[in-house]
Structure formats: structure tokens, C-alpha cells
Amino acid sequence: MTTSTPRFSAVLFDCDGVLVDSEPITNGVLRTMLIELGWEISERDCIDLFVGRALRDEWAVILKNTGFRIDDTWLATFRGRRDAALRARLAPVPGAEDAVRFVSTLVGDRFACVTGADRGKVEMQLKIAGLDRYFGSRVFSGMETPRSKPAPDVYLAAAEALHIDPAVAVVIEDSVAGVTAGVAAGATVFGFAPAGPAHAAPEVLREAGASLVFTAMSQLPGLLTGD
Known part of the structure; x- marks a missing residue:
């Protein structure tokens, strides 16, 4: 059990790009399907x-770039192709499990996975990555x-x-x-910006409101305790 003193009462993790290295996979499937619609993005x-x-919100x-209004059928096809690719290739972000384990000893059950993705996707990803046992029912979907x-x-x-005030929470995010979203909720936000094309640059996350930016999950425990 850690004896470090937490700087925050709760930790809220994004999922894609923070806990699991899913963005290159998901974005690759999406790009392929947009090209199929005629958008050479x-x-x-x-x-x-x-x-x-x-x-669904985009x-x-x-429509502007393809002339096609995506609908539930198209979204279901996308999710099916996306999930098949994730099941075949998904891996956790290096150091993510150690960071989550540390957080669980630091703040007890006051941590969660908070995603914009659909629940089926995030629960599948957490299970593949071996992280579902830490979060249990504390998974929240923006959908x-x-x-x-x-x-x-x-x-x-x-x-x-x-049962916490967002002001006492830290959010871990890798996208603008x-x-x-975290800043608008009133939380402190740490930007995660490892090298790679699927992640926003550190300066972009700072401009969006991140109070600091780090590049490896192994750094997170020290940032949470000030050690």
C-alpha cells in the first residue's frame, strides 16, 4: 500500500489513447470507410x-465532404469493422496497468474510466487489456x-x-x-502526449487547457503525489 499523499481526491482516465493504444486502429478503419465514400482524407x-x-456527432x-449522411446502418458497419480490428490488434498503453494499480491504492475506489466512446467498445477494450478488473462498474460513456x-x-x-466535486479530481486526457471536456467540468487536466501521429502535440493540449503534459504512463504516479 502506498504511503504517498495524493494531490487529488479522484482520478478520471480517458480510455482511447490513454489506457489502450486504440486510436491508430480505430482511426485507420474510419479513414478507410471515409475513402470508400469518396473523401480522400x-x-x-x-x-x-x-x-x-x-x-455520430460529426x-x-x-456529409459536406462525401455527400453522404451517415446513419445507424453505416455506424453499425463501422463499429463492426472497428471492433474486429481492435480484437485482433489492441494492446494496452505501456505502463497503463501499473499506473491504474497505483491509482487504486492512492485514492481507493475514487477513480473511473470516462470515455466518449460507446460502452460496448470501451468495456471490450478494458477486458482485452486486462484493465476491467480495476474499474468494475466505474465506466462512463459519453454516448x-x-x-x-x-x-x-x-x-x-x-x-x-x-460523490466527488469535479474540482478535486484530475482528468487524464490525450485529445483536445x-x-x-475536463476543463469545462471544473477538473484539473493532465495531458498525455506520447510520441505518435494519433496523439495531439503537447503544446496543443496546453492550449486546450491542460495544466501539464506528460509523455509516459510511468510518470503519472509522481505527478499525482508530487514526488
């Missing part, structure tokens, strides 16, 4: 436009709130369920939409 533009956001930009990220709704819902 680059990898960079696909990441910048869609990472951290609920795809129908207008897809189940009135607005998903960058709105604060899902972080506010998580704080309410954990996620940082924006």
Missing part, C-alpha cells in the same frame, strides 16, 4: 477531425449523456456517481476534445 486530418469525438463534416466530449457532461456524470 489524410491520416493527419482524420486524426485531427475525429479523435476524441463521438462519430455527421455534418462527413449515454446528452452531449459527448468536448462537452463536460460525461465527466460531470462520473463525478456525481463517485477530452481536455476541453
Whole structure:
């Protein structure tokens, strides 16, 4: 059991890109399907436009560039192709399990996984990564709130369920939409920016409101305790 003193009373983790290395997989499937619709979108533009956001909410930009209004059938096809790719290739972010284990000893059960993705996806990913046993029922999906990220709704819902004031929580996010949501909820936000095209640059996360940016999950315990 750690004897470190926590700087925050609760820790709220994003999932994609923070706990699991899913963004290159998911974004690759999405880009392929957008190209199939006639939009020759680059990898960079696909990441910048869609990472951290609920795809269902981005129908207008897809319609503008393809002439196609995505519907439930198209979204179901996307999710099926996405999930098959994730089951085949998903891995946890290096150091994520150690960081989550540390957090569980630091704040007890006052931590959660807070995602903009659909519940089926995040629960599947946590199970594949071996992280589901830490979070239990403390998984919150922006698809189940009135607005998903960058709105604060899902972080506010998580704080309410954990019986904490968002002001005493730290949010761990790797996207502009996620940082924006955490800040709007009133939490402190740590930006996670490891090297790789699927992650926002450190300066971009700072501009969105992250109070600091770190590049490896092994750094998180020290950041949470000030050690």
C-alpha cells in the first residue's frame, strides 16, 4: 500500500489513447470507410477531425465532404469493422496497468474510466487489456449523456456517481476534445502526449487547457503525489 499523499481526491482516465493504444486502429478503419465514400482524407486530418469525438456527432463534416449522411446502418458497419480490428490488434498503453494499480491504492475506489466512446467498445477494450478488473462498474460513456466530449457532461456524470466535486479530481486526457471536456467540468487536466501521429502535440493540449503534459504512463504516479 502506498504511503504517498495524493494531490487529488479522484482520478478520471480517458480510455482511447490513454489506457489502450486504440486510436491508430480505430482511426485507420474510419479513414478507410471515409475513402470508400469518396473523401480522400489524410491520416493527419482524420486524426485531427475525429479523435476524441463521438462519430455520430460529426455527421455534418462527413456529409459536406462525401455527400453522404451517415446513419445507424453505416455506424453499425463501422463499429463492426472497428471492433474486429481492435480484437485482433489492441494492446494496452505501456505502463497503463501499473499506473491504474497505483491509482487504486492512492485514492481507493475514487477513480473511473470516462470515455466518449460507446460502452460496448470501451468495456471490450478494458477486458482485452486486462484493465476491467480495476474499474468494475466505474465506466462512463459519453454516448449515454446528452452531449459527448468536448462537452463536460460525461465527466460531470462520473463525478456525481463517485460523490466527488469535479474540482478535486484530475482528468487524464490525450485529445483536445477530452481536455476541453475536463476543463469545462471544473477538473484539473493532465495531458498525455506520447510520441505518435494519433496523439495531439503537447503544446496543443496546453492550449486546450491542460495544466501539464506528460509523455509516459510511468510518470503519472509522481505527478499525482508530487514526488
